[in-house]
Amino acid sequence: MPLIAWDETMSVGIRDLDEDHQNLVKALNRFFDGFSAGQDRKSLDRLLDALLEDTQEHFLREEKLFAATSYPDAAAHEKEHNDLLASGAKVRDALRDNYDATISLELANFLKDWLLHHIEDADKKYGVYMKACDEQ
Numbered sequence: 809m810p811l812i813a814w815d816e817t818m819s820v821g822i823r824d825l826d827e828d829h830q831n832l833v834k835a836l837n838r839f840f841d842g843f844s845a846g847q848d849r850k851s852l853d854r855l856l857d858a859l860l861e862d863t864q865e866h867f868l869r870e871e872k873l874f875a876a877t878s879y880p881d882a883a884a885h886e887k888e889h890n891d892l893l894a895s896g897a898k899v900r901d902a903l904r905d906n907y908d909a910t911i912s913l914e915l916a917n918f919l920k921d922w923l924l925h926h927i928e929d930a931d932k933k934y935g936v937y938m939k940a941c942d943e944q
């Protein structure tokens with residue numbers, strides 16, 4: 809069973825970014841499924857790396873949009889992105905040194921909660937702003 813499922817209530821109203829979020833959900837599920845199925849460390853490392861890389865690319869795409877539309881909450885939003893990437897990289901490095909299934913599960917649950925809250929609070933806020941910009 810996947811850790812997290814995409815549904816329409818998670819939409820931010822911008823197609824490309826919704827697709828990114830769906831891809832992040834898939835990448836997180838792949839990591840979760842990987843360690844649930846007892847995959848080897850190397851495969852898990854690759855899945856986690858792919859997840860963090862996709863996340864970083866997605867954040868950059870959002871941040872470009874903020875710059876292009878002079879989004880007023882850009883600084884606070886980007887701080888959330890940077891904090892997440894820093895914690896993600898820290899845990900990835902710790903797992904690389906010393907693989908631990910409990911830490912992997914904690915990380916997956918942390919990322920799931922982070923993603924759901926971030927989309928609900930921070931991302932939906934820019935969705936409303938971008939929509940208002942489009943209507944002007």
Ligand SMILES: [Fe+2]
Pocket residue numbers: 867870885889926930931
């Ligand atoms: Fe975001």
